[in-house]
Amino acid sequence: MKYALAAALISSFLAAPAFADTYTADPNHTYPSFEISHLGFSVSRGTFDKTSGKVTLDMAAKSGSIDMTIDTASITTGMAKRDDHLRSEEFFNIAKYPTMTYKSSKLKFNGDKLVGADGELTLLGVTKPVSLDVESFHCGAHPMNKKALCGANASATIKRSDFGMTTYVPAIGDEVKIEIQIEAYKD
């Protein structure tokens, strides 16, 4: 009986949800950027300046989640006239779709390092699976404010036509290489 109780306690302890930490993205150091072919002979780049979101990490259970929201109107490519065009119906259609989102509940680890995520990107109201590769993942205390902080650079490649963004394909490339720099403070 004693043993059964002990066994039950141990197994319930082991089965209990492991402790997950929640991190909130620092909007001042979290920017998705992208590369796209221009006429097949040079690469154009752009950035979204406003991104918010949360990441949960359970380092013991090697699990976690990502929930990021990107303000589509915050696109910047270095030229205001082009940015306005990109906000129009022909591209991001920000009036109808003010945000795009990336959600994952399947993070991938290699030892203690976060190395990727399988999730879903929603753009122009279309949701498709997108996998992220995480090239660098580091956590530490911020040297000035001493708060616990994690950061990473992640990348993915998508086809914009998969999400219904077909204007000027293929002169402006269909394939879009995405790089995301993220820093997030522990709540």
Next chain:
Amino acid sequence: MTKLAALLALAFAVPALAAPESFTLDHRHSFPSFRINHLGISMQLGRFDKTTGKFTIDRAEHTGSVELTIDTASIDMGFDKWNEAMRDQDWFNVAQYPTMSFKSTALVFNGDDVAGADGEFTLLGVTRPVSVKLSSFNCIVHPMNKKTVCGGTATTTIKRSDFGMKKALPGIGDEVEITMSVEAFKD
């Protein structure tokens, strides 16, 4: 008479194919961007939105030149407060140094293709030798305006401390990875 013959001989000795073509940078499709390590946590990206320049290429002689001027105040890190901090005297000191420049008279060829340039980079009034690698350089007739346009991607890595920019070392990395999309129309 013999003098004239000698002069003619000299004139014809000059290679007939030596016809350098000159190009003007298309500022709408030419942006220097950079990556720098932030606290060992993430790589942060920045961009300069205003760059002007010229280059010349003599394909027969495998020679040419580059001259780029980057408006330091056009730095874009993603939010205004950060941009302002980067413009102050601890960083780009735009009041005293409104531009940085890259000049080269030594293009590097790989066969008939331009593959790079050995030149001098001037930042904060300090001039140092910098070699730039140029990848996927190619020229096409622009599908819309029918002008000859050349494009490619230039990359290099510098140490900002070499130019006297020592603020927040080493928390903010010394090494700066530079990538520049280039498009230029034939004059």
